[in-house]
Amino acid sequence: MHDVVDSLGRRFHATETATSANDRSQLQAAVDAVDLDTPGIGNAEALREVDALYADNAVWFHHPSYVAHLNCPVAVPAVAAEAMLAAINTSVDTYDQSEVATLMERRLIDWTCGHLGFDDGDGIFTSGGTQSNLQALFLARENVMAGLHANADSTTRTDAARPELLSRLRILATDQAHFSVSRAAFLLGLDADAVVTVPTDVSGRMDAEALNATLLAIEANDQIPMAVVATAGTTDLGVIDPLEPIAEACEAANVWLHVDAAYGGGLLWAPRRSHLLDGISRATSVTIDFHKTFFQPVSSSALLIRDSRLFAPTIHHHDYLNPEAEAQSHEAEPNQVDKSLQTTRRFDALKLWTTLRARGANEIGAMIDTVCDLASEVRKLLDGQADFEVLGASDLSTVLFRFTPATAGAAACDELVPMIRRVLFRSGRAAVARTTIDGRPWLKLTLLNPDTSIDDITAVLDLVRATGHGILAGRHITTEGGAA
Numbered sequence: 001m002h003d004v005v006d007s008l009g010r011r012f013h014a015t016e017t018a019t020s021a022n023d024r025s026q027l028q029a030a031v032d033a034v035d036l037d038t039p040g041i042g043n044a045e046a047l048r049e050v051d052a053l054y055a056d057n058a059v060w061f062h063h064p065s066y067v068a069h070l071n072c073p074v075a076v077p078a079v080a081a082e083a084m085l086a087a088i089n090t091s092v093d094t095y096d097q098s099e100v101a102t103l104m105e106r107r108l109i110d111w112t113c114g115h116l117g118f119d120d121g122d123g124i125f126t127s128g129g130t131q132s133n134l135q136a137l138f139l140a141r142e143n144v145m146a147g148l149h150a151n152a153d154s155t156t157r158t159d160a161a162r163p164e165l166l167s168r169l170r171i172l173a174t175d176q177a178h179f180s181v182s183r184a185a186f187l188l189g190l191d192a193d194a195v196v197t198v199p200t201d202v203s204g205r206m207d208a209e210a211l212n213a214t215l216l217a218i219e220a221n222d223q224i225p226m227a228v229v230a231t232a233g234t235t236d237l238g239v240i241d242p243l244e245p246i247a248e249a250c251e252a253a254n255v256w257l258h259v260d261a262a263y264g265g266g267l268l269w270a271p272r273r274s275h276l277l278d279g280i281s282r283a284t285s286v287t288i289d290f291h292k293t294f295f296q297p298v299s300s301s302a303l304l305i306r307d308s309r310l311f312a313p314t315i316h317h318h319d320y321l322n323p324e325a326e327a328q329s330h331e332a333e334p335n336q337v338d339k340s341l342q343t344t345r346r347f348d349a350l351k352l353w354t355t356l357r358a359r360g361a362n363e364i365g366a367m368i369d370t371v372c373d374l375a376s377e378v379r380k381l382l383d384g385q386a387d388f389e390v391l392g393a394s395d396l397s398t399v400l401f402r403f404t405p406a407t408a409g410a411a412a413c414d415e416l417v418p419m420i421r422r423v424l425f426r427s428g429r430a431a432v433a434r435t436t437i438d439g440r441p442w443l444k445l446t447l448l449n450p451d452t453s454i455d456d457i458t459a460v461l462d463l464v465r466a467t468g469h470g471i472l473a474g475r476h477i478t479t480e481g482g483a484a
Ligand SMILES: Cc1ncc(COP(=O)(O)O)c(C=O)c1O
Pocket: 070, 127, 128, 129, 130, 131, 133, 178, 180, 231, 233, 234, 235, 260, 262, 263, 289, 301
């Protein structure tokens, strides 16, 4: 353990590139060269080997030139807590496997509910936003099926009625909602067209008027609006759907409102931006990823629900873990497995707990403000440069832009986007992402490192520009577009 800490300590200071210097075939050869069937080589040698194989070739999220996806550098106290929880190997499924760990997780859930304004709330830590979203929609489905939510007639809620009801369930979200929403619909056995797209305004935020119209159309079609998914921090544009009017529409229609705040949830603690989440207290459920905007190591996410009774239709009892008879007794033990999709489950909450105690929520919140400020500064910088085009204005910390030199036509600029990303990635000099908005490709920066400066980003933009010119000069593509 000490050797690993020493090696990582050195690497965090010395690592010069965000990605591996080796290409995929070299990495594959190095992985294949390890014989997993030989006798053990001993702890020290095995750790030296993985240090050379993994750490030498890792993607380093703390590096200032890593600006690609929603990955953050991690708080050191959380890393120490990670080692502690792994060594003790607690499983927060039943109380008799976790004791104080369950109480600590529940306290953090209450703390998060308090910040959301969920006075009677509850929740559970999960493996990530994908699982939190799936579970939110599972809860919505089961509460609707049990006749406890939405307007449909509860007398029809029999097992025989399930298939017919399932086929009528609809989830409303914009085309900017995370793909885990449609994947959850698929996993939950809903119809192929169960996710109905609500139009957005020009900024990519859900159009609340259009939501009202879509809800009416769904009900007129004899379909059941199972849930509305609003996104607080869309993955690409980084914008927050208008939560107050969306909540209004959902309350009027008695529809489950899930707010996917996987990315934006950290704003709750950001002193200068928490108002951006006004209205979130009116949600029925909320996803928050602490491993995105709270500087936690993967995994650390939570699903929070406004009313603890909403878990009821999904609770299962098993004699060897959480017997039903005991659940009814006044001495019932708090078994988190009641509420989780997982059985054996990591005590990820310890990392958040330790970070909060070590640094305080305000300090973390200020760091979230810092990365959002940096994104605004980068957008201004790009706006002032004739050979770059910028899209939108994130509420959070993404920046979408393209390299558009006067010498290249629109089609060539489109082609440059994935090529610049690939060339930079392979060179190890910078990791930027790419995405497509309304059919047009864009480069994307996701800024989540409070230690990254505007000079660091200027250097990345200079690399983007130089790479773009290099590709054009190398005639990998023609200046009018089309592969040469
Ligand atoms: C808005 C949003 N929701 C959900 C997710 C999924 O989170 P995870 O990767 O933790 O499963 C993401 C991931 O980027 C996201 O941006």
